[in-house]
Amino acid sequence: MHLEVSEQRSSLWGRKIMKQRIITAIVLVALFLPCVIVSGIPFKTLMAFIGVMATYELLSITKEPKPHFYLYIVLGAYILGSLFFSKGLLVSNMFIVIYMVVLLTCGIFDAGMPFLRISYYFTSATLVALGLHAIYYFRTALDLRYVILLALATLGADTFAYFVGRAIGKHKLNPRLSPKKTIEGSIGGIVCGGLLALAYAYFVHIPYPLTHLALMSFVLATTGQIGDLTFSSIKRTFEVKDYSQIFPGHGGVLDRFDSIIFNSMILGFLLTLL
Numbered sequence: 377m378h379l380e381v382s383e384q385r386s387s388l389w390g391r392k393i394m395k396q397r398i399i400t401a402i403v404l405v406a407l408f409l410p411c412v413i414v415s416g417i418p419f420k421t422l423m424a425f426i427g428v429m430a431t432y433e434l435l436s437i438t439k440e441p442k443p444h445f446y447l448y449i450v451l452g453a454y455i456l457g458s459l460f461f462s463k464g465l466l467v468s469n470m471f472i473v474i475y476m477v478v479l480l481t482c483g484i485f486d487a488g489m490p491f492l493r494i495s496y497y498f499t500s501a502t503l504v505a506l507g508l509h510a511i512y513y514f515r516t517a518l519d520l521r522y523v524i525l526l527a528l529a530t531l532g533a534d535t536f537a538y539f540v541g542r543a544i545g546k547h548k549l550n551p552r553l554s555p556k557k558t559i560e561g562s563i564g565g566i567v568c569g570g571l572l573a574l575a576y577a578y579f580v581h582i583p584y585p586l587t588h589l590a591l592m593s594f595v596l597a598t599t600g601q602i603g604d605l606t607f608s609s610i611k612r613t614f615e616v617k618d619y620s621q622i623f624p625g626h627g628g629v630l631d632r633f634d635s636i637i638f639n640s641m642i643l644g645f646l647l648t649l650l
Contacts, residue, residue, distance in 0.1 A: 393625055396624050396625035397625035397626060399624075399625075400623050400624050400625045400626055401626070404623065404626075404632070408422060412515065412520070412523060413520065415515055415516065415520075419515055419516075420460070423459060423460075423508060423511070423512050424456065424459075424460075426508060426629055426633065427452070427455045427456045427459050427504075427508055428452060428456070429620070429622065429628065429629040429630075430455060430504045430508070430629055430630055430637075431448060431451045431452040431455055431456075431501075431504075432448065432620070433619035433620050433628045433629060433630050434451065434497075434500050434501060434504065434619075434630070435447055435448055435451060436619075436620065437610075437611065437614045437616045437619060438493070438496070438614060439614070441487075441488035442488075443488070444486065444488065446482075447482070447497070450475075450478055450479070450482070451497065451501045454471060454475040454501055454505060455501055455504055455505045455508065457471055458471045458472075458505035458506075458508075458509050459505065459508045459509050459512055460512070462509050464513070464648075465510060465513050465644040465645075465647055465648050466506065466509075466510075466644055466645070466648060467502075467505050467506050467509050471505070472502060475498070475501070475502070476498060479494050479497055479498055480494065482494075496610075500610065503606075503637070503638065503641065504630075504637060506640075506641040506644070507636070507637030507638060507639075507640045507641040508637060508640070509644075510640040510641055510643060510644035511523065511526070511636070511637075511640045513644065514526065514640070514643075514644075521577075521580050521582055522582070522643070522647075524576065524580075525573055525576060525577050525582065525592070525593075525596075525643075526596065526636065526639055526640055526643055527636065528569070528572050528573045528576050529569055529570065529572070529573035529592075529593055529596035529597050529600065529639065530569075530596060530597075530600040530603075530635045530636050530639045531569075531635075531636075532565075532568065532569035532572040532573060532597070533565040533566060533568070533569025533570070533596075533597035533598075533600050533601065534565060534569070534600060534601070534604070534635060535565075535569075536564050536565045536567075536568035536569050536572075537557070537561040537562055537564060537565025537566075537569075537601065538561065538565075539561075539564075540560060540561045540563075540564025540565065540568070541556070541557065541558040541560060541561020541562075541564070542561075544560050544564075545558030545559075545560045545561045546558065546560060547559040547560065549561070549562050550605060552612070553605050553608045553609055553612060554604070554605060554608055557601075557605075562601055565597065565601065566594065566597045566598050566601070567597075569593075569596075569597035569600070570590075570593045570594035570596075570597035570598075571593075573592075573593035573596060573597065574589055574590050574593040574594070577589040577592070577593060584650065588650050591646070591650075592643065592646050592647075592650075595642065595646065596639050596642060596643060599638065599639055599642045600635040600636075600638065600639045601635070602638070603634055603635040603637070603638025603639055604634055604635045604638075606634075606638060607630055607631075607634035607635075607638070618631050619631050
């Protein structure tokens with residue numbers, strides 16, 4: 377009897393969470409998509425919001441010792457400065473070098489910043505800075521097609537991985553970081569997400585040879601999952617479930633856009649390389 381009641385409560389709770397996630401997702405699409413399409417000031421405002429929230433979330437999950445307020449200014453200046461003022465697809469070396477020197481200097485005078493913590497601040501903020509700047513460059517210097525390609529390869533792979541994993545998944549991909557992900561789902565996501573992105577890139581005539589488009593599509597479908605696990609690893613390190621609770625049912629900005637941020641960095645590198 378008690379088991380049945382417990383199962384009913386669990387089912388109701390699961391439905392409530394799913395409903396909350398769907399409503400939040402619809403609201404996010406309704407708010408964010410027009411900003412990306414219109415570009416200009418709305419898009420810049422959106423990117424600034426994501427940059428500010430990413431800064432807050434990267435620091436807020438660290439405890440014992442709690443980061444001092446000045447670090448929010450340092451990381452925020454680095455991420456926003458790289459986002460809006462770097463030239464080209466990749467973040468300027470000038471921003472990276474200055475940020476590294478500032479962090480190392482802070483570590484000398486701040487007893488709450490051991491070298492491992494400095495390494496986290498440098499690596500995580502640079503990853504976010506590279507990713508956000510690449511997205512900004514795709515939309516402002518190139519065109520909307522590259523943003524859509526990025527979204528289809530990343531979110532397509534994630535969506536297909538979920539459904540394939542539920543249908544035929546048996547072998548766990550990485551139980552420590554993501555207990556529900558399976559090897560079968562991961563492979564299905566890479567194949568289906570890569571094909572979806574490739575079909576889009578081909579039909580909208582992104583100006584690269586078909587072999588290059590295929591390489592970009594399937595690499596992004598693969599690295600998106602790496603990005604997701606990377607940000608999950610950071611959360612496990614600091615023993616938190618979500619980066620924040622700004623989006624009900626989805627967590628924080630970095631919970632929702634981790635793979636996109638990671639993959640935009642990869643796409644920027646591929647476009648530079650090819």
